[in-house]
Amino acid sequence: MLIESRKHNATKSLRQIPSIGLIRATLLHALSQTPDRFRSKRQLWSYSGVSLETSNNAEYRVVHGQLKRSRKVLAIRGATKHHNRDLKNIFKGAAIRAAAVIGPFQEFYAALVARGMKPPMARLTLARKIAAITLLVWKKRVRFDADQLKPHDAPVRG
Secondary structure, three states, X not given: OHHHHOOOHHHHHHOOOOOOOHHHHHHHHXXXXXXXXXXXXXXXXXXXXXXXXXXXXXXXXXXXXXXXXXXXXXXXXXXXXXXXXXXXXHHHHHHHHHHHOOOHHHHHHHHHHHOOOOHHHHHHHHHHHHHHHHHHHHHHOOOOOHHHHOOOOOOOOO
C-alpha cells in the first residue's frame, strides 16, 4: 500500500502537513479517494466524526400573540454518531501527536487551553483544524502554511 501511495501526488502534498506522515496520508487518500466528495470542511468533519451534534428545543416561543425567536443556546449533544471510524482515528491521532510535538499545531493547542478550553475539546478543535487544512491542501493543491493556524478571536466556552 505504501509503495502504491508514493505514485500519487495527493499523498506527497498531504505529507507536508505536520503530524500527517506517510501512513496517515496514505490512509486518508485510500479512505477518501478524492477531496471533491466534500464541498466544505463541515461535510468532511461530519463524515470524519469530528463534528458536534447540537439540538434545539423550542426555537420560537409565543409572546403576546407573536412568534419570537428564543434566546436559548444550542445544546451540544456530543460527536456525530454516524461517521467513518478510520478517518476519525486518523484526525484524532494526528491531533494527539500534534499537541505533543513542538510545532505550529502545538502552539495552536496551547493557545486554546490558555484561553480556558478544556484539553479534550481543544484536541477535538485541533483535529477539526487539521481536517480543514488537509481538505484545503488536497483540494486546492496549495502548500501548507502555518499562518492558516491563526485562532479566531471568538470567546471560548469550556
